[in-house]
Every structure is written in structure tokens, then in C-alpha cells.
Amino acid sequence: MRSTDIAIREAAATFRDIELDHPLRLAGATVDRFTLAIVRVTAEDRAGRLACGQGASVLSVPWSWPVSRLSWTARDLAMRALTERLAATALTTGPGDPFEICAELAAGMTPKEDGAQDGGDGEPLPALAAALALGAVDNAVHDGWARAARRPATSLYEGFALGRPRHLLPVQHVVGVGDPLESPGRRARPEPSVRGGEGRDHGGAGGPVRPLRAWLRAEGITHVKVKLTGQDPVTDARRVADVHRVLRRSPGGHHTISLDPNEGYAETSAVVELLDVLRASPAWEALTYLEQPVPRDAPPDPDGMRRIADRLPVLADESLAAERDLPRLAEEGWSGLVVKAARGQSLAMRSLAHARDHGLRVTVQDLTAVDVALAHSARLAAALPLDWPAFEYNSRQYAPRANDGLPGHLVQVRQGHIVPGPARPGIL
Template identity: 30%
Template sequence: MEVQIQEAAVSFASRRFVSPLVLSTGSIEEITEARARVRVTVGTHEAWGTGVTYLSDLWAWPDAHLTHGCKDAALRAFCSYLAQELCHLCGNEPAHPLELGMRLHHAVADRPPDYHDKLPPPLARSMCASPFDAAIHDAAGLALGRPALEIYDQVKPVPSSDDLFPGSGAIAEVAATLRPTPVRLFNAWFVASPADDLRTLADEWVRRRGYRCAKLKVTGTDPHQDATFTVRVFEQTRACGASSPLITVDSNGVTPGPDAVLEYLANLRDLNTDAYDAVLYIEQPTGRDLSEHSFHWGAVASRKPVLIDEGLTGVDALLMAKEQGWSGFALKTCKGHSFMLVTAAWARCAGMLVSLQDLTNPGLAAVHAALLAAYVPTLNGVELNSPQFTPDANKEWLPRFEALLEPRDGVHRLPDDMPCGLGSQWQD
């Protein structure tokens, strides 16, 4: 099965947050949504596919010297460049969608030689490329009449990634990683930060909507304050009716090193052993450049899994993470569908873990993340927090997909039938 890219386009929409999403680098109140469309042919079959992501400059490009407007304009410009040059960047020849996506990943990871405008950093470039990768897979699945995560039953060469899997190859290891029968139920996660009114937050998401899982945005620089905040969230969640809360902890890369994480965990266990036990994993404590911020994570990983998020920008990070003692990787569809499949397969082969986050992505992008979680075993199911921050962006999918995008019992539910492609047909 070989897919030929014929043409591509991209459009943009502005989305406002109903409440700010607080990161260590600032607060997100408004964001651009990029929607890529790609037309492919598979033999005599043709289809248009769609992929969507938020262009989150504060997450992918945290440069305090540039304004949001400046970075947003550069991200839009790079997306437009990708639409124009997609065939070239994917090799100008037909290939398996995984190969096309990994060619695109490698092309944007390096500096594109013919791009002369302001170039975003690698993570931001991968984010811009991700809706095109998703659209390729969506279109391929639609052309074939199959779910895009069920096209790995025949081994094909993937020259861009086969060397990561000596003796077997990427297609075989991705196939071995994917569940033969997808799951359809996932715990729902809400996000809490120290600036939030925890009583109001827990009343809405725990008491009224049945959530029991919380992702905590912590300072990363004050272990005692972060431990105290973790206990407060845990106790407030339990007080609102959650019998066994789960917690993940994210400082977005501002923690100085493993010793500070160990101090946080020690403080947390001293304050409340139940809250300590509720911590499922710790996400990207230190800076995203693994070469510049090189630590050994064995002592932390022996207590709680510690996962790379922003540091996962290319295949070189896989082996580096293993060598430095990280427990695994935080997958995000905004890093590229193909790269996430390769990462999940490599992690399984290396005995490492994966989780699945989102980028507060709504609608089709949330569907994409849920479909990935249906097939890829993860620690946390999938984190889908657009209901908390950009619910209006989900409206065109309601009420049909209310069980997925507006859960009322603490669980996201996919429909019984898997869609062809990556879900755009559900919008038709």
C-alpha cells in the first residue's frame, strides 16, 4: 500500500480560552487553530484528509523576547510553507503513510534549506507539521476504507525509521504495539494550578462531572509549596466524592534537577502518603534540551515514573532518554502522528513507558488523540482538556459526541464503531 500526496492546504481560526491555562512560561488566553487538508491517491482511490492542532507558541516556543503576535505570525507562515511544499518535504514519491510522516518529521527537524522567513524552534516546527501528518493518515484511511491505525498488517519498508528496529522494522513493531481490539473508555483529567480556586474547580469537575484525575501545573522551583499544593488538590478532589484520585505533576521544564524532584516527593510523602501514592508520573521536570540539561534520573524513576514531554523532539532523544534513566515519553499528537507511533513502538521495545497528553486540542484533534489512545496502551489513557478551556471549539461535534467531548461521569467514551481514517468522516 503506497500513498501519493497530490496537494495540501491550510487554514486558521482563532480560539479563546474560557479560563487561562497557566504554564511555567505564562498563561494562554487565546490561540490559533491550524487545519490542514491533504489530498492523496492510493492506487485508483482518492480522498481528502484533515488534521487539526493548536499552534501553542507559549508551549512550543517559550521565548520571552518575542511577543505572542510575532510568534503566532511565524507559526502560521511556517504552516503555509508546509502546505505549499508538502509533496517535496515528503519525498516526492509514494510511500506508506508512516514513511511519509517520518520523512516530514525529519525534514522539519532539520532546518529546511529553502525556508528564509523567521524559523520556529524544532518543537514548534513539529507542531506545525503535525496536522499535515494527521491529514495524510486520515486521507489514506478514507481512501482505503479503513481506520488509519489498522493499516499495519502488512510489513513494508520504512527507510526513515527501520534502523531504529534492527531485524524487524518499524511497521512490524508498530503493529506489535497497537492493541488488536481498541478500547473506548478513558479517565477524564482536569488541570489545576496554584492560582486556581480549588474549591470551585473541584466542585465543577469532580462533584458535578465525576472527574477523579488531576494534572497539576506546579512551580517546579519550590518543593515544599508544590507538595502542599498537591495535597490540597488531592484532599479537595476526595472531598468532592472521588474515592481514589489520580495525579500527574508537570512543571514544564523549570525544575533545577533530580534533587529538587526527590525533595518534592519526600515532602509529599511526609505530608500525605495517600497523595504520594496517587501520583501516577512526573512530566518533564527539567529543561527540554536533553544535552544541555543532562541528568541521571534513576533515583527519581525508582520512586515515580518520570517522562519526557517537550524534550521529545526527534529520534535522537529516544536513546538519550534511555541513557539518562528517564522512565518514558509523553506522547502528543501535535508532535506528529508518525513520530508518536514510532516512539511508542521504540519505548515498548526498550521497556519504557508512554503517556498521552493533548495540547488542549478540541474537536477533530481531540478525536485524533482519543483514537490514538484507543490503540496505544498508555499510563493515563488520554488527557483531553478542551472541555475545560475551549469548550466552544467542540460545539460543532455536539451533541453527537457529548460522551467524548463533554463527559458527565468522569469518563471519555468513543463511539462503538471506529471511523475510517482519523475521524474526519465523523464530522461529515
């Protein structure tokens, strides 16, 4: 029995509708809105001290539940309902630490809620959609646990190798499929057409999309992630080369590029072709890693994945939904994994520990996190020892008004960085 163990005495979930100023186009899908789930809990430790905690998650339908016979609204409502049920179930867990409480919550999910078919007529939630719902509750529990102990959460994680927190985070800028690279009037190749998702395909309330060159000039960004279509390796390689040309003509010294096809390539052989084409380009020296090139449910192809990894580190993202997914990553040829705060603090810490034990590499990405979800993601990125320190912060591009309640040091990019802020009790 530990003095820091807690029981959850109150829990409630609320939801905020977020509409993007401009759609974020991925391989085969468009994100133009999502739900921000915010869970608040009251935790009581063994000494009877009470503390309030809050956690958030981005319930992104296109990312976590892209294929379905259900409407976007029906899928979103199902994810909200699971978040509410898990928050209520938290009252019956513990006493324990957040990892134990999260495990109880996960074990209590029905097969349909956990992404498994159970013979019924209803469509189950995919495991990744369930992970986002669980993540909001799990994050709130971690926050309440650390606040009850009056300490930053990272100081309570015994057995986890954490480094000295960073006080500056270099920002990684996202170049969506079709996002402009140059200002109007400059010559640029036409962008490939992309099959849109259910969301509206328009410029949004923000007017013309700001081109990459303008972002680089205004903020001093040196790290870029390029979204790829997965339709044709040569076309995708040309897009990367175009981005690199813009970077070379921008101030800031050395620039880096990561690649993200968002499961767009059906076969590993096409990914190998993409990288071989890029090897002949000046952009090759700027490349750092490749995220989730093939579908999450694709049959394992260890040889193909290792051929990719021999060229460029390849990281699992959509393939990671729960702790049970971790053991197979190295076997399937992945070089490492992506940590997302939206999947929950418990999975983030478990993923880091597994990666370090099995020679896998780690980075943090943010899933267009806004408001308290962005604050959590930034603090997580600042605390973890990462192989690539750049912090994805694309809500400033696509949903900046959703961050109006955050302090300026976290929102404003100066010389390519943001300041996550000093460590405080909790995770935020």
C-alpha cells in the same frame, strides 16, 4: 510497492484563532490563546482511488516556543507559515506510506525551520514548534492514506503492537497554577504568584473560574493532573496536598494525581526534594507519574533523573520533538514519554514502538486540543496500549465553545468518562 501507498494530489492549510475563556497558567507562562492548524489533503492510491483526509495540530506558542526576542504574533505567524509550506511540499512527496512521506517532509525542512542555527540573522523555530507545524500535515496524510484504503488507520500499522480499542476514556482534569480548589467562602491557602506570559492575565469571557470541587461533583472525575510552579518544592508539595484533600472529600472512590511542572525546576535535586516532601503526605499514595520537571535544553543529568525515577516515574514531554530524540531518553534516565497527537501520528507511533522496545512507559496528553484535534487525540488514546489510561481533556475547562461542532458523546463527561466513538476509516 504496496497497493496502499499514496501520493498527495491536493493540500491546503487553514487556521482558527482560539481564545481561552480562562488563562491556563503553567510554570512561568500563561496560555490564553493559540492557533488551531487544520490541513486537508486529497490522497490517491496506486489504484487511482481518491480520498480526502484532514489533520489538525495546536500551534501553542507558550508551550513550543516560550523564549524569544520575537513577539507572540511573529512566532505564531512563523509556525503558520511553516505549516503552509509543508502542506505545499507534500504534493512533491511519495508515492509511499505516511511514515515515508513525513520523513520526506522533515528532511526537507531548512535548518532554521527544524530548530538549528544556520549562521543567518533570523531566529530559528525551536524543534518543538516545527514538530507542531509538521504534525498537522502528517496527521492529514495518515487520515487520507487510511481513508483511501477504506480502513481505520490503526488496522494498517503493520509491526506495531496495538491492543483492542477502548470504548470509554477516563478523563484527566487539569488543575492549573492558581486555579481554585474550593468554592468561595471555604478556607484555602493563598496561591503563589506566577510570572505571566505575553497573554492577557484575566478571567476571560467565562467569568469566575469553576473550582476543582465543583468539577468533581458535576462530572465524577477521578483523575487529576496538577500544574506546579517549580519555584519552591515545599510550596508545590503543599499545593498537591491541598488538591488531594479535595479529592478525598469527593465521591468516586480511588483518585489519582499526576504532576506537571512544565520544565519549571532548574535542577533535578529540587525535584527529588519535592518528592521526598510528598512522601510524608497522604497524597503520596495517589501519585502516578511526573511530567517533564526540568527544561528541555537542560544538560543531561542521568543520575539525578534516576533518583527521581526511583521515587516516581518521570516522563519526557517537551524534550521529545522528533524521532531523533528517542534514543537518548533511556540513557538520560527517563522512565517513559508522553505522546501528543499534535506532534503528528508518525511520531506518536514511532514513540510507542521505541518505548516498547526499550522498556519505557507511555501515556497520552492533549495540549488543550479542540475540535478535530480533540477527536484525533481521543481516538489515539483509545487505540494505544497505555500504562496510564486517563485522557487529558482540558479544553472543556478553558475553551469549551471551540468544541461546539463535535458530537456529544465526545464532549460530554459522564461518570468521569467520554466515549471516543466507533473506529472508522482514517484517524478521526
